[in-house]
Amino acid sequence: MNAEALLLSLRLAATVSILLLMLALPLAYGLAFSTWRGKFLVESVVALPLVLPPTVLGFYALIAMGPRGPLGKLWQSLFGHPLAFTFTGLVLASMLYSLPFAVQPLVASFESLDRRLLDASAVLGADRARTFARIILPLAWPGVLTALVLSFAHTLGEFGVVLMVGGNLPGVTRTVSIDIYDRVQALDYAAAHETALLLLLISFVVLSIVYGVNRRVWSPWPAK
Amino acid sequence: MVALAGEINFAMLNVQIRKQFRSNGTQPFALDVAISFAPGFTVLFGPSGSGKSTLLDCIAGLQRPDSGEIRLGEIKFFDAAGNLSLPPQRRELAYVFQSLALFPHLSVEQNIRYGLDKLPASEQSERAQNIAKTFRIGNLISRRPAELSGGEKQRVALARALVTRPRVLLLDEPLTGLDSALRRSILEDLHAWNEANRIPILYVTHNREEVDAIGERVVTLANGRVQESGAPRVVLDAPRSVELAHAAGFENVLPAVVVEHRSADGVMRVSLDRAACELEIPLGDAEPGSEVRIAIRAGDILVATEAPHFLSARNVLPGTIESVETRGTMVALRVKAGSIFHVHVTPGAVRTLDLSPGLLVWLAIKTHSCHLVR
Numbered sequence: 001m002n003a004e005a006l007l008l009s010l011r012l013a014a015t016v017s018i019l020l021l022m023l024a025l026p027l028a029y030g031l032a033f034s035t036w037r038g039k040f041l042v043e044s045v046v047a048l049p050l051v052l053p054p055t056v057l058g059f060y061a062l063i064a065m066g067p068r069g070p071l072g073k074l075w076q077s078l079f080g081h082p083l084a085f086t087f088t089g090l091v092l093a094s095m096l097y098s099l100p101f102a103v104q105p106l107v108a109s110f111e112s113l114d115r116r117l118l119d120a121s122a123v124l125g126a127d128r129a130r131t132f133a134r135i136i137l138p139l140a141w142p143g144v145l146t147a148l149v150l151s152f153a154h155t156l157g158e159f160g161v162v163l164m165v166g167g168n169l170p171g172v173t174r175t176v177s178i179d180i181y182d183r184v185q186a187l188d189y190a191a192a193h194e195t196a197l198l199l200l201l202i203s204f205v206v207l208s209i210v211y212g213v214n215r216r217v218w219s220p221w222p223a224k
Numbered sequence: 225m226v227a228l229a230g231e232i233n234f235a236m237l238n239v240q241i242r243k244q245f246r247s248n249g250t251q252p253f254a255l256d257v258a259i260s261f262a263p264g265f266t267v268l269f270g271p272s273g274s275g276k277s278t279l280l281d282c283i284a285g286l287q288r289p290d291s292g293e294i295r296l297g298e299i300k301f302f303d304a305a306g307n308l309s310l311p312p313q314r315r316e317l318a319y320v321f322q323s324l325a326l327f328p329h330l331s332v333e334q335n336i337r338y339g340l341d342k343l344p345a346s347e348q349s350e351r352a353q354n355i356a357k358t359f360r361i362g363n364l365i366s367r368r369p370a371e372l373s374g375g376e377k378q379r380v381a382l383a384r385a386l387v388t389r390p391r392v393l394l395l396d397e398p399l400t401g402l403d404s405a406l407r408r409s410i411l412e413d414l415h416a417w418n419e420a421n422r423i424p425i426l427y428v429t430h431n432r433e434e435v436d437a438i439g440e441r442v443v444t445l446a447n448g449r450v451q452e453s454g455a456p457r458v459v460l461d462a463p464r465s466v467e468l469a470h471a472a473g474f475e476n477v478l479p480a481v482v483v484e485h486r487s488a489d490g491v492m493r494v495s496l497d498r499a500a501c502e503l504e505i506p507l508g509d510a511e512p513g514s515e516v517r518i519a520i521r522a523g524d525i526l527v528a529t530e531a532p533h534f535l536s537a538r539n540v541l542p543g544t545i546e547s548v549e550t551r552g553t554m555v556a557l558r559v560k561a562g563s564i565f566h567v568h569v570t571p572g573a574v575r576t577l578d579l580s581p582g583l584l585v586w587l588a589i590k591t592h593s594c595h596l597v598r
Contacts, residue, residue, distance in 0.1 A: 119286050120325040122312040124339035124388065134338070138329050 005179035017152040028106030058164025109143025235297030241289035263422040270445035285312035317392040318385035326369040475522035475566040501562035508596035524593035537588040
C-alpha cells in the first residue's frame, strides 16, 4: 500500500472540506434566505459538478489554471510559480468539484429552521451576524457536520479532476485513487486491492456517521 | 405641578398602513388600517385570516407595508413616502409570537438574557433575576425550553420580551392552549407589569374570555380592515359583520329580510326563512325589503314547554327540538322553529322541563338579544 498517496489524499480532503465550509456557509446563507429572483442561476451553478463528468470540470479547471489561463496568469504574477500540477491547484479544483456536497446540506438545514426563531432574534436586537452565530449555526449543526463529512469523503475519492489538473506527481498530486489506477495499469492487483478496500471502508464509515447523526438533512433516501 | 416628562412616556403608537398580498389561487387580501394605540392594553380581535398577525409583523418591522406610516410618538418606525423603515433591531419593541419561538438550544436564563447582550453582565443578571421573579419562573432558570410545561414556556416568552424594557409590546395569542385559571394568573402578572410600565400593548386573541379579562379597549379586524373599536362589551356584544359574529361566539347567524320599520318603538320586523317566522329586532341601518343577517347568542334564548304569556320578550316562536347534546355543564339544543336555532340551557333545565328530541317548545328571544350584522 502506498502510504504517501494515502496521506496526501487525507491532507487534500481535510484542506478542501475546511476551506469549502468557509465558502459554503455564506453561499448557503444567501441561497436559503435571499428573496432574489435570480437565485436559481446560482443554484444551478452550484449543482453543476453533480451532473458534469469530472473530466469536463477538470479540463476547464486546467485551462483556467494553465500558464495562459486567467487564474494561472494571476497566480504566476502574484506568487512567481505556476498553479497547475501543484497541491494548491488541486485544492482549488477539488473545492469546485465538491461544492454542491458542502452547499446543499447547509441550505437544507438552514431552510428547515423555524423562521420565527430568526424573527425573535431580530426583534430582540440581534444583528444578522449575531443571529447567525447564536441561533442559525448551533441549530443547523447536523447540516454543518454533513457538509464537512460529505465534502471530505467526496474529495478523498475523486479521480478525474485530479488526473486532469494534478497529473501524477508522487507526494504532490498523486492521490490514492490515482495510485490505484496506476497499480491496475501495472497489473499489480494485490496492491490495488489493498488500497481500494481501505478507501471503501473509509467511505462507508464516513457515510454511516452522516446518516447515523441525521438522516433528514440531505439524504438520497426517502425519510421514514 | 411637577413635570414628569422623561420619567413617564405616554407615546401613542400610530399605524396607518396598506399592504396588498398577491393572490395565489385564493382571494386577494389587503391589509388596510389606520389605528392609534394608546398606552395600556388594546385587544385585536377578529377571525383567523383577518390580518391580525400581519399587522403585528408590520409594526415589528418583519414585514414591509406597501404604503403608509408607523410612528411611536415622534419616532418614525416606517414611512413609505420618506422611504424609511427602521429594522426590527432598532424599533426597541417586544413581540411574543403565537409559537413563542423560544430558542430551543438555550437555557431559560440564556433566552431571557438574549436581548440584553449590550448591557454589562452584572446588569444582565440583575434584570434577568427580577423579571424571572415577576413571572414566577426563578426556579426554572437553568432548564431548556423542551423541559418546560406549556404555561412555563409562555411565562418565559413574556419574560424574555419584557426584560428588554420595550417601547411597544406585541402579543400574538400568547396564552392559547392554557386552561383559564393559568391564563388568569399570567394575565394578572401582565396587568401588574403594565401598571408599572405604561406602553402600548397590542394583544391579539380570538378568545372571548381573554378579551373580557383584559378589558380596556378592543379593535375588531375582518378582511384586513378595522371594523370597530371601543369597549369590549359595546363592540363584541353587537358585532356588525358575520365573520365577527361567529368569532365573538354568536352561535346563531340567520339570514332574514327586513319587513317593516317601526321607528316610534325603535324596532323593526324581519322575516326569517321566507316568512316562516318573524322577529322583532332593534331598529338598524337596513331598508325594508333588504336582505340582512341576524346574530343571536345561544345562551340568550329562553325555552318554554308551554306557550308563555305575560312575558316581556317580544319574540316567541313555536318549534320542535331536533337534538339534545350535553357538553360539560351546558346542554346544546337544536330547535326547528322556521330556521334552526341553537339554544344553550343548563342540565337542570333539561331535567325539570324533560327536554328531549321531538318535544314541542316555545323559544323566547328579547328584542335586544337580536343583532343586525352585515
